[in-house]
Amino acid sequence: MSAIEWGYSVLPARTMDLDRNDLGPVREMLEEMPQFGACIACGGCTATCTAGNLTSFNFRRVHTLVRRGEYTGAWAEMNKCMLCGKCRLVCPRGINTRGVVRLIKRKLGDY
Amino acid sequence: MKKIIVVGGGPAGMQAALSLVAEGLKPVIVERSGALGGKLRDWHNLFPSMTPAHEVLEGMTKQMENAGVEVMLHTEVEGLTDGGVLLMEGKKLEGEAVIVASGFDIFDARLKEEYGYHIYDNVFTTVDVERMLNKGEVALHDGSAPHGIAFVHCVGSRDEKVNQKHCSKVCCITGVKQAMEMRQLFPDAEIYNFYMDIRMFGPGYEELYQSAQQDFGVNFIRGRVSEASPTIDGRLQIKAEDTLVGRPLKMTVDMLVLIVGMKASSSNEKYALPLSSSGFLTPRDLFSGAVSSDLPNVFYAGTATAPKTIGESICEGSMAAEKVSEYLKSRK
Ligand SMILES: Cc1cc2nc3c(=O)[nH]c(=O)nc-3n(C[C@H](O)[C@H](O)[C@H](O)COP(=O)(O)OP(=O)(O)OC[C@H]3O[C@@H](n4cnc5c(N)ncnc54)[C@H](O)[C@@H]3O)c2cc1C
Ligand code: SF4
Ligand code: SF4
Ligand code: SF4
Numbered sequence: 001m002s003a004i005e006w007g008y009s010v011l012p013a014r015t016m017d018l019d020r021n022d023l024g025p026v027r028e029m030l031e032e033m034p035q036f037g038a039c040i041a042c043g044g045c046t047a048t049c050t051a052g053n054l055t056s057f058n059f060r061r062v063h064t065l066v067r068r069g070e071y072t073g074a075w076a077e078m079n080k081c082m083l084c085g086k087c088r089l090v091c092p093r094g095i096n097t098r099g100v101v102r103l104i105k106r107k108l109g110d111y
Numbered sequence: 112m113k114k115i116i117v118v119g120g121g122p123a124g125m126q127a128a129l130s131l132v133a134e135g136l137k138p139v140i141v142e143r144s145g146a147l148g149g150k151l152r153d154w155h156n157l158f159p160s161m162t163p164a165h166e167v168l169e170g171m172t173k174q175m176e177n178a179g180v181e182v183m184l185h186t187e188v189e190g191l192t193d194g195g196v197l198l199m200e201g202k203k204l205e206g207e208a209v210i211v212a213s214g215f216d217i218f219d220a221r222l223k224e225e226y227g228y229h230i231y232d233n234v235f236t237t238v239d240v241e242r243m244l245n246k247g248e249v250a251l252h253d254g255s256a257p258h259g260i261a262f263v264h265c266v267g268s269r270d271e272k273v274n275q276k277h278c279s280k281v282c283c284i285t286g287v288k289q290a291m292e293m294r295q296l297f298p299d300a301e302i303y304n305f306y307m308d309i310r311m312f313g314p315g316y317e318e319l320y321q322s323a324q325q326d327f328g329v330n331f332i333r334g335r336v337s338e339a340s341p342t343i344d345g346r347l348q349i350k351a352e353d354t355l356v357g358r359p360l361k362m363t364v365d366m367l368v369l370i371v372g373m374k375a376s377s378s379n380e381k382y383a384l385p386l387s388s389s390g391f392l393t394p395r396d397l398f399s400g401a402v403s404s405d406l407p408n409v410f411y412a413g414t415a416t417a418p419k420t421i422g423e424s425i426c427e428g429s430m431a432a433e434k435v436s437e438y439l440k441s442r443k
Contacts, residue, residue, distance in 0.1 A: 016353060018362035023301075030328065039311075040323040041333070041355045064355050067330070093321065 021069030025107050029066075036100055039063070045087035045097050051080045059087060063100055071111035075106045078105045114139045114181075114204035115435055116196050118188045118378075121149020122210035122421050123413025125171045126428030131210075132178040134436040140180060141196065141204065143187035147172060149153035149214050157421065158281075158288040159315040167421070180297040188213070190381045191409065208408045208435045212428065213378040215414040218267025218275065220372045225338040226263065226369055231347060233257075234339065236266075236371045237282065240289050249296055251365055257300055259364035260293050262286045263336045268372030277389045279372035280418040283310045286370040287323045295326040303330045303362070305351055305409065313420060319324055334360065339367055373418040384409070392416045402431040410434050 030037050039060075046052050046060040057080040066074050078101050087097040115131050117124045120142035131138040146152065148171075154164040175182075190197040195205040220228040220236050228234045232252035235243075243249045251257055268279040280410055282304070290302050309318040309331065323329040334351035342348050346363045353360045375390030384404055385393045392415050395403040402411050412431040413424035 015359040015361055016356075018360065034325050034328075037330075040320050061356055064353075068353065068356070068360065082134075101416060 016068050017068055019029075023069045025071065026067055026069055029103050029107055032097060033096070033103055035093070035095050036063075036103070037067075038095060039067075041066065041094060042092060044090040044092060048086045048090050048091070049081075050084060051082055055080050057081070059097070063104065065101065066104055066108070071108050073111075074104055075111055076107045112137050113205065114267070114379060116141060116204060116209045118196065118211045119143075119149065119213035119413075120147040120182060120208065121212060121214045121413060121424070122151055122167075123214070123415075123424040123428045123431075124149070124210070125175060126425040127210045127212055127412050127431050128180045128428075129171070129174055129178060130429040130432030131435065132180060134432055136432075136436065136439070138180055139204075139206070140182045141186050141188050141198070142182060142184050145184055147175070147182065147184075149423065150217075152240065152246075153241055153243050154281055156288075156292070158284045159313060159319055161288075165217040184377065188378070188381065191383065191406075196395065208410065208438060209226075210410045210412055210428075210435065211382060211404070212412040212413050212424075212431075213376050213415050215373040215418065216376050218273075218279075218374045220266055220369045220371050222273050223266055223270075223369070225345070226291055226336070226367065227339045227341075228369060230434045231341055231367075232328050232345075233347060233365060234367045234369065235277065236369045237285050237289060238371060240292075244292060249293070256297055257293075257364075257366040258297075259301045259305070259346075259362070260297070260366045260368065261288075261364045262290055262302075262304040262368045263349075264304065264309075264370050265335070266369040266371050267374065269307065275372060275389055277387075277418070278310060278393075280310065280312065281420055282370045282372055284313065284316050284319065285328075286368075287311075287316075289368065290329040291319070291323050291327045294323075295327065301330070301364075302328070303332055303364070305332050305334055305349075307333070307334045307335055308352070319401070332360070376415060379415065382409075387417075402427050402434055407438060410438075 043060050046058050051057045062077045081101045085098050115136050115138045117127050117138050117140045120140045128138040128140050148168045151164050151168050188196045311320050334354045336349050336351045339347045341348050347367050348363050350361045379392050387393050394401050394416050410431040412427040
């Protein structure tokens with residue numbers, strides 16, 4: 001018997017639950033690269049990003065989500081980055097943003 | 112020589128008195144509590160340099176003793192009169208001029224009921240934290256160490272719900288400072304600061320903020336905490352929107368610290384002078400008349416007119432003394 005089609009479904013919760021999220025990987029990242037923690041979410045990196053202007057890639061949003069332990073899709077998103085380094089030129093906190101891309105890809109390959 | 116009355120013996124009032132002496136005038140400080148120092152007596156280490164508050168206070172009281180400043184303690188000013196001030200029980204004190212330096216009040220965090228201050232055991236204010244730091248006993252209600260700490264910015268500031276529209280200015284940096292102090296005390300704790308905007312206006316403040324993020328591992332989340340509720344194991348669950356990613360967020364912490372604002376002093380209403388919408392005294396103008404009132408013989412200094420740092424309050428103390436001296440000369 002096929003499942004009944006009710007015409008609606010239950011959406012996954014959108015709330016980020018910091019008690020449940022595994023903050024281990026992001027803690028490791030911050031330990032390895034403390035300057036990643038200095039981001040003030042100004043969005044300069046996203047504004048200048050060529051990839052972000054042509055695709056849905058939002059570097060600032062993805063790495064902010066990573067800070068909260070929301071890793072799903074982060075690795076795939078980071079694959080859109082061309083490592084051109086423009087973001088690093090604009091970051092007011094002097095963060096090695098390209099390094100952040102590489103760090104996320106290295107640490108979150110499983111997500 | 113008639114006296115110059117200084118209302119309030121906090122940092123602003125003490126400096127006003129010292130500068131009046133330097134101008135060759137004779138001040139009398141009228142202070143309602145039993146000691147000089149104002150809020151400085153409650154603070155531990157001062158931002159941005161982490162100078163111990165007692166060092167600043169002792170330095171000033173020593174100067175006051177050397178200058179022989181007259182002080183009336185346990186004496187509350189109830190209003191202004193033609194030639195001075197009104198004290199308790201209808202007594203009057205005469206003076207040639209008055210410097211109002213009666214400071215600010217701490218916002219009563221119980222009014223933001225949704226955060227559970229005085230309802231749940233482990234909700235504190237930044238004032239409580241300063242006192243705990245002074246006692247050397249920063250801990251949860253049961254004496255144990257916290258593992259998760261959240262600071263809530265703008266409690267009793269920028270909030271029409273409690274009739275406080277203004278930004279209290281010094282509380283962002285106080286929150287950053289205390290988060291760093293918590294990190295030093297509890298190296299393994301997770302520390303979160305929930306803010307609406309981070310306002311780092313002073314020298315070295317932005318640098319302190321960056322250091323809190325980078326060197327002290329403090330997490331800053333942009334979003335106003337909507338409520339705190341107790342969990343079955345006696346911890347506190349808080350909810351906010353992480354507005355930087357546009358998603359709701361919840362988490363459980365052991366300790367909630369409410370970063371309380373600076374409220375206009377209830378004394379301000381006694382003077383019958385113009386007040387701002389938040390109840391602070393309004394100076395004649397905000398530039399060269401910043402310590403002048405609408406009356407020629409009444410002057411302002413410190414947080415009676417707006418939230419300020421200790422350094423700023425002390426500067427105004429000196430400026431008010433200078434304006435008093437100018438006023439007296441102009442009358443001759
Ligand atoms: C939690 C917290 C932490 C802070 N930490 C710092 C810091 O680290 N560094 C910094 O620069 N600033 C800090 N501040 C700000 C600092 O407390 C103020 O800048 C300073 O106290 C202002 O001095 P004041 O003399 O204007 O007022 P107050 O310190 O409020 O002194 C006013 C005095 O007037 C008296 N008084 C009031 N009404 C009357 C009356 N009717 N008659 C007689 N006497 C009266 C009061 O008893 C009091 O002694 C902090 C503020 C808060 C809330
Ligand atoms: S390095 Fe990557 S994230 Fe940065 S601007 Fe270039 S493509 Fe965008
Ligand atoms: S430019 Fe730098 S500070 Fe701004 S959002 Fe990007 S990483 Fe963060
Ligand atoms: S200084 Fe910061 S915490 Fe205080 S009221 Fe202003 S924005 Fe809020």
